[in-house]
Amino acid sequence: MPYVRTVKTASGKTAVQIVWSSTKGSRQIEHLGSAATEAEVELLKAAGRQKLLAGQGELDLGIQPPPQAGGPLHITSSRMSHLWDSLSAAYDALGFDTAAQDEVFRQLVLARIIEPTSKADAPRVIAEAGITPASDRTITRRLNLYSAIGFREQLAAACAAQVNLGPATLVLYDVTTLYFETDEGDGFREPGFSKERRLEPQITVGLLSDANGFPLMVHAFEGNKAETKTMLPTLRAFMETHGLHDVVIVADAGMVSESNMDAIEAAGLSYILGAKMPRVPYVLEQWRKDHADQDVPDGLTLTARWPGGPSTKGRDATTFYQYAHDRGRRTIKGIEAQVAKAEAAVAGKASVKRNRFVQLAGGTRSVNRELEEKAKALAGWKAYVTNLPDPDAEQVIGSYRRLFQIERSFRMAKSDLRARPIYHRKQDSIDAHLTIVFAAMAVAHWVEQATSWSIKRFVKTARRYRTFTIAAGEHTITAVDPVPDDLAEALDRIKDRSQAH
Structure with a gap:
């Protein structure tokens, strides 16, 4: 069973971690963060316990925080901050925020990159990213705008x-x-x-x-x-x-x-x-x-x-x-294979299927040697x-x-x-869908150019790391999943390029 543990670091702080598995001495460990005070440690431990109980809603963990924390602990929000903020930065750098002037469009474009699905299911993807989604009715109404002349x-x-x-x-x-x-x-x-x-x-x-x-x-x-x-x-x-x-x-x-x-x-x-x-x-x-x-x-x-x-x-x-030379070698090999099939068809040993080297004249079949010669000359x-x-x-x-x-x-x-566009039937709806895909292609291409990662790799990696907001009475603390070095470098490249714009 996974559990939350604390470990002292070389700097004197306390690291809070989730140990997900332990097999033959090897462990899969997720680092939640480091804290300098007991209150911060308890808040990170609370975030870890809440993460282990993901999907069960907000609940009182029963942890009595130190006096300075003041009150029961619970997670008030969780979002894919690294992924959503990076894609949103690319969206803004491309000028789509000014061109579209529509936050619903931003949500649909970024949701398609994170998890391509139907427009009806897009709010689920947006909510899982930690963003408040537009309603189904709002999305349906906006599709007419995205297919209108001038928007794309x-x-x-x-x-x-x-x-x-x-x-x-x-x-x-x-x-x-x-x-x-x-x-x-x-x-x-x-x-x-x-x-x-x-x-x-x-x-x-x-x-x-x-x-x-x-x-x-x-x-x-x-x-x-x-x-x-x-x-x-x-x-x-x-x-x-x-x-x-x-x-x-x-x-x-x-x-x-x-x-x-x-x-x-x-x-x-x-x-x-x-x-x-x-x-x-x-x-x-x-x-x-x-x-x-x-x-x-x-x-x-x-x-x-x-x-x-x-x-x-x-x-x-x-x-x-x-x-x-390589193109010629491959072409000659293909020509010889087709000619062999044509010869078999002419000899009555195989049926005639689409083969350009079989020549029909009246009721007579023959191999078109003139075409074979020309094809080999151009190989x-x-x-x-x-x-x-x-x-x-x-x-x-x-x-x-x-x-x-x-x-x-x-x-x-x-x-x-x-x-x-699997779920679309009318041309206006199809055009709106292609407009969203077009914008998503541009954002994905921008991210790939900035990071040298494929968009698939970037989304798969970045979506695992979230930001938690934890309430402790009247106090609030933010806990951020630490990211691996390669992702941190990719995020920095996106930040630098977006700021340059």
Whole structure:
């Protein structure tokens, strides 16, 4: 059974501890604090006993305090001070207190970081943190505000102020889908292409971030809207909101359709994009002719330039083709596995399943050797296209590779913050939910940058340490759980960074 004990320290004070377990001589000990007077010792011991009886409410512990304490002891409050105050400091440093001007919104955002759950269950999380929560009715009424035109834009403006936006700012773009457990669409939640191969109605969510993955804008689209048709509306809304005439948009090849490229060119925007290679490029064929007896060296980069014209507003386009040995090895292995399956299907030894190397002509099946040859010729190569003036290959490719930051942000939203709006049906309610998730992503990213910890690790560690307010008659004392050195260092970093803002 756990028990409370006191230990004399080298400084002459008395430490009060909870011994939680004792197995074969080893103990798990929680240090509650140190006291210099008998009154303080008794108050810490009372806090320890109350902690052992957590969940049984406030009760008279029957301890007779020293005369100077004056009265029975009981805990009047307990809160996750380290966690809540740190997250709140990040929230204020981002300017969300001014942008939202709504303490209920603060509670919902921080509660989603601490324990992602439904809006109806959020008051429980807030209360467990030691904060007086808003009522259910108040939260329900405020959701209309969070989905209103302009509210999310104010938060986005606060986020933009953190990254010093300008024409040369790198803006990363990516999309994800969030599905709903329902059978029928309603015009907004609709079945569409799903990377998870789900058939349920879904919505498509586009996210803009800076080069480090810090969220700048989130936009929701109908679930059956093609991913390639989401980038330009999100980008235009972002630029109009911040009065920008140009940014450097970075996106994967899957986001770039021919119409997208035309629209980007027509808008005169700068870009770094992944480029598709439907055929072997001329510069690659020429290099192979000139180096017929040589293997392609790892990291080889070839360049092709295209002069600008009226459609590109005179801006030249440059494509860099880079070879990576590991990428080529993995691609060749995949091609050979697919070709082997295609050969088995043609021989009638296996059923025909989606295999690009099976060629059907009339009623005849054959292996598409021409496609196999082209695929192997392109194995290991990746193309990057930009219209930046005098581009540097290393800089362009390095900027493109930052796309993993926005993918990481999406993973954080879908896992740590559970962005899928399970309990929402109407579009206004879904938009309000995404606004809360967007703000939570920004706060979580700020904390991660300040501490170099993952938000999951920070929350899991910091929530264990609480602050207790103990009443002894007319006197009150505050007892704080001492924190380990690594958490103390993380808390100091948050404090220093928030004060700098």
